[in-house]
Structures are given as structure tokens and as C-alpha cells.
Amino acid sequence: MKFLVTVKRVTDYEAKIKVKADKSGIVTDGVNMIVNPFDEIGVEEALRLKEKHGGEVVVVSIGDKDATQQIRSALAMGADRGVLVTSNDAELDSAGVAKILEKLVAEESPDMVIMGKQAIDGDSNQAAQMLAERLGWGQATFANTVTVEDGKVTVIREADGGLETVSCTLPAVVTTDLRLNEPRYASLPGIMKAKRKPLKEVSPADLGVDLALQVVVKGLEEPPQKSAGQIVPDVATLVDKLQNEAKAL
Amino acid sequence: MPNPLDFFAFEDLLTEEERAARDSVRRFVEAKVRPHVAQAWRDAAPLPIMRELAELGLFGATLDLGDGPTLNYVAYGLCMRELERADSCVRSMVGVQSNLCMYPIFTFGSAQHKEELLPQLAAGTLVGCFGLSEPDAGSDPGNMSTRATKVDGGWRISGTKRWITNGTLADIAIVWARTGQGASSIRGFVVPTDADGFSRHKLDGKQSFRASDTAELMLDDVFVPDEALLPGTDGLKSALAVLNQGRYGICWGVLGAAEDCFATALDFAKERMAFGRPIAGFQLVQQKFAQMSARLTHAQLLAWRFGRLKDEAVEKGGDIEGARTSMAKMANVETALHIARTCRDILGGNGIMDEYGIMRHMSNLETVYTYEGTHDVHQLVVGHALTGQSAFR
């Protein structure tokens, strides 16, 4: 089986995010960058499926040159080779990502595309769905459990009301949820081997993709500052304040 | 503003792979080690993580076990720093397995030793320890009393080894014993810990290195076959060459302990109010931080230079001079201990609580100050190199 797995370069979830003065984006100088955690779960799942069924794991990142670091992290975990589609966040929206991946799928013919349910920076939760639609493939999102059997993938997905089981004919697009697995640590030999694994670079133009933006970010705002809390003497005062000041009850 | 933990952009001196190796160990430590170190200290119980450390690929990472070394010495040092950021005992657990057990087998062992033992030690399925020190011979191991006597088909070894890290966990011990008169007759042996006449017990009552397995090994006329001898060992100098590997890891490791104390104290001082302001605003407190930061910066840069020189020397088939190793061990451990003590002071009463970890680091560093050559012994080695006169004889 061949797996195509996305690995987006995103800001560390532990980083303190600041909006740029001109509100056009966030300050990334000095901010630690990581593999989107949902993508990392995707890499882990692909590696486990490969361990079981054999095949190849190809990881792809769409981003600037620095995203090779995230590709190398996935290669260090055990993925076989990487593709970097050179671009930058400002010229991408979910539809653009889906278009690029569609072309890569045509080139690579994977049996399964595995993506994070969302990237923890933009939190759009759209690219995978759009990709499946463009490809005319089945999609199973928010995967909690993934099983492959007889040309089909069965996914237990985390729906709002509980767990839902869906089954798609392969090839298909699967997105990962948090509880799907616990990604392995890259071993030290894995890290050293990663630098010798193939990593190809292409541009959206090479792939023949036109990235006209359909969604434009007008500006970013910091969330409102939280005001300091109050300590109340007893439960009665608390209930009173909730009722009459906060009007929460 | 410079990063308080990296005032002179030490980070920029590292390659991408070196950082990647460091980051992988850091993630492991944050998830699997750090949450458990305070309890391990209270329980005086080593963390059961040998297999996970092996899976990470740390054991013997600088040795060429067939495919070339996994890590250069700088990357290895960075990994030791991450382990010791959590607890010195974890760094020591790896250091003993890698440097004090695998290294002598790799350097002085027979082809059969290497083939049989190294893969198992790397995989953590076999645990090793290093027995040089004795109850009555620490700084002066040339005067050890453990003796190996040649008999038909092998050797009979008798003696007591004390302070042995990983000693009760170990499946094999590298035991150093004299085979005749004087320090030049000392040789190393691979002794299975289940051999007849071999007994051991854990040392209780430690106020330092509580999460480390420290043991006394008693060898009462233990028979080992001829093949147990590490054929390349030739006198005390072989044992000392092994210790120089361990000292390399120490020089880096202690940076982690010092940085952890420093980061904790800095956060604390910015929050802790006294006389109506954060204590970080007082001149005396700032002086402490400024001096600690300067010393930490020296220590980081020394470790880096030590690593690069060692990598160059090892690449050429040699090793870095012992006196340089002694200076690095001496200087960096002293710095780390100074920082830990000063941070303990800055936290006031909180400084003694295990919640903050500083007292634990501080007390661990007292061991590190003493083991693998005491601070004073290393000063004498450096003194010898500088003056040409040995203070030992």
C-alpha cells in the first residue's frame, strides 16, 4: 500500500502567539515550529499500516524551505521519502492546498491520503474534505481507529454525538483525530538516516496549479484581555454575582 | 534581548542534525522522565526506563557498531544535557551503560565480546556496570585490593567494589582487578553478575543520587573463563581511558541540571514579592543571576569546544587529551554546583522543597563533583599538565 501523508509546519502549541503590528499575520521570529500534531498522528498511522500491510509512506509539506525540517522529522519517524511543494502561507487557502494535493495524488497514485483533521494554526478543517471531493474519493474524517481490509478502509470516527463507523473503498482520504494513536519518538538512528532519504522539491507552477485565493485573510486580532478574577467570601455571594452581575444563571 | 538560557547564541553553533537529536531526547524526557523524577527521589528507586532509552538509540550512540556511529560527540553531549535537565541519575544510567560498559568492550574487547555483547547492550536487553572503586580505594584505584589469579582455563577473582552505578540491575560487570604487582598489572574482566561467588547489595541511606542504582559488589573467589578477560586492557591507564568517556558526558550533562535550576529560579524571582516588589528587582538578586549567567555561558561554550575537539580527535583515530577532559569535568561541575546552590538560596524556603527540583539537582551534583575523579583530583591533573610536576608522587 502506498500512503501520502501531509506534514504542515506550524507554530508550537506551547508558544505564546503574538499578532504582528500591522495585523497581517502572527510573529514567527523566535517561535518554535513543529509538525502539526494531527499530521504527526497521520504519519504514525501510516507507519503502522505499512508495518502491517507493507508499502511506502510518502510525506508532503506545502510551505517555504524551512518546512524541510518537518519533512525530515517525519522521515526520522520512518517515512520513506518526502516532497516539498514550495509556497508560503500567504498564498494558500484550503482550496489551494487541495488543488496541489490533487496533482500530487495524480503523480503518486497512493491508496490512501492521510491528513490531520485540521492544522493547529489556521484550524480550517477543510483541505481534506475538498481534496476528497476533487478526487471523487471516499472520505473518513476524525479517525479514532483505522482498519484496512480487502480494498476497504473502515474508520471509527469521532462524531459529535459519539463514535460512528464508516467504510470507504480505497483509494480514500482519511483525517486523524487526537486519540487515533500516540506518535512514536524519532529514534536517534532514525534522525541520522532521515538526512539520506530522498526529498524532492516542486513548485505549484511545476504541478500546473493556479493558486488564485478564494479566501483572503483581512486581518488578525488578539483575543480580548481577560480581566482579573475576584475572590468571593461564600457561595451565596457567588450565586448572587453570577445571577446579577455576570447574568450567567 | 538575548535568551536568558542561551545568552551567547550557543544554539547557532549546532548543526540541524545535532539539534534534531537533542529535540528528540528532550521530548522523550519531558513526556516520560520529568514527570516521575521527584517521586523516584522520594522512593529512592531508579526509573524503569532502560528499554525506552535503548529504543531511543542512546546506548553506544557514539560507537561504530557496524553502520558508523549514530551521533557525533557534540550531539551525544546535547542528549546528556537533556537527560540531566530532568535528573543526573538518568544521565548516569545511560553514561554507565554507554561509556563505562560498552566503550571498554568496544575498545578493549575481543571480536567475540563485541559480537555477543554490544548488540544486546545497545538494545538494553543486557545491562552493564563498571566496577573500579573499592571501599578503600577511590581516588587511588592503583592501590585496589581486588585480585585476579590465573588458574587452569581462566581466572579467580576476589575483592569488593563499592559505589557501583547500575550495580543491582546489571547482568554483567566490567570488573577491574590486579593480576600481579602494581597498577600496571590491572586488567578488565567481563563478569556475569550471576556467577558463583558473586553477590551484591544496594547502598541504602544515600542523600544524593537517590534515583540511581548504587551498589556494592562482592566477588568471593569468582571463577571466570579465559575469554572473560578484555584482552586489550593494559594497566590502570585502560580504566582511566574509559573514565574519560564518562567525563565527557558529565561535562555536558551538568549543563542541563544547572539550566533547569537557573530557569526555575528566574521564573520564581520574577513572581516572588518581598518589600513590595519582585525579588528579581533587588540588586543582590540580580548580581546572583548575572554571575550565574556568565558562568553558565562559559560552561556551554567550553562543552561545545570540548565536543568539537573530541570529534576531530576521534575522527583521526585518537582521543582528546586527558588534561582537557579533566579541566572540562572540573570546571563545568563546579559551575553547575555553584548555580544549583545559588538558585536554592534564591528560592528561600521553597528552595528545599522537591516541588522545585533544585535541592535534588544540588544534592545530585555533590555526587557528580566526587565521582569519575573528584574535583580536587582533576585539579591535580590540570596542575600537572600546567606545571609539569605531578602532585600524586
Ligand SMILES: Cc1cc2nc3c(=O)[nH]c(=O)nc-3n(C[C@H](O)[C@H](O)[C@H](O)COP(=O)(O)OP(=O)(O)OC[C@H]3O[C@@H](n4cnc5c(N)ncnc54)[C@H](O)[C@@H]3O)c2cc1C
Ligand atoms: C553515587 C556514586 C556513584 C558512583 N558510581 C561508580 C561506578 O559506577 N563505578 C565506580 O567504579 N565508582 C563509582 N563511584 C565511586 C567514585 O568514583 C569515588 O567515590 C571517587 O573516585 C572518590 O573516591 P572515594 O569516595 O574513595 O574518596 P577518596 O578517594 O577517599 O577521596 C576523599 C577526599 O580526598 C581527596 N583526595 C584524595 N586523594 C587526594 C590527593 N592526592 N590530593 C588531594 N586530595 C585528595 C578527594 O579529592 C576527596 O576530597 C561512585 C560514587 C558515587 C558517590
